[in-house]
Amino acid sequence: MVDLSQYLPILLFLGVALVLSSVFVFAPMAVSRLTGAHKPDPEKLSEYECGFPAFEDSRSQFDVRFYLVAILFIIFDLEAAFLFPWAVSLDEIGWTGWAAMMIFLGELVLGLVYAWKKGALEWE
Incomplete structure (x- = not known):
């Protein structure tokens, strides 16, 4: 049992x-x-962030470049989050850990170069 x-x-x-x-x-x-x-009531439903009524519908679509920049920010923010523990433990993980991080950084640099060439970082 x-x-x-x-x-x-x-x-x-x-x-x-x-x-x-x-x-x-x-x-x-x-x-x-x-x-x-x-x-x-009308006071609670009034505009409180900017002080004047919105110009258009709040459900309007954003330009796709906004999302591309946001995704790039998240990717490089996560890169910074991976770099700190790697740097702290570098003496323990040795050359293998160093090489793995260089490959990871190389992939991110290639992604940044690709996004830059495609114009994802251009803003009008």
């Missing part, structure tokens, strides 16, 4: 996670319902 008492910590963890996630989801909804945040 299987001893199910070993699963008790896991079940407790899942129970606490379920309770906390439910509190974080439903407590703000209850507080907003009690404080009157759900009753819209």
Whole structure:
């Protein structure tokens, strides 16, 4: 017969996670319902970020170059996140780790050169 008492910590963890996630989801909804945040009026619906009405529909499409620049930013931001642990552990990983990072950086440089040649970094 299987001893199910070993699963008790896991079940407790899942129970606490379920309770906390439910509190974080439903407590703000209850507080907003009690404080009157759900009753819209003209003052609440007015423009608050820039102070004047929007020029066009908020669901208008962005130019694809915006997304290309955003993707390039994320790629090179992740590169910086990979460089720090690599630099800290370089003496432990040796030449193999150094060569692997140089290959990785070379691939990123090739991607940047390709994006630059295609005009992904040009902005009008």
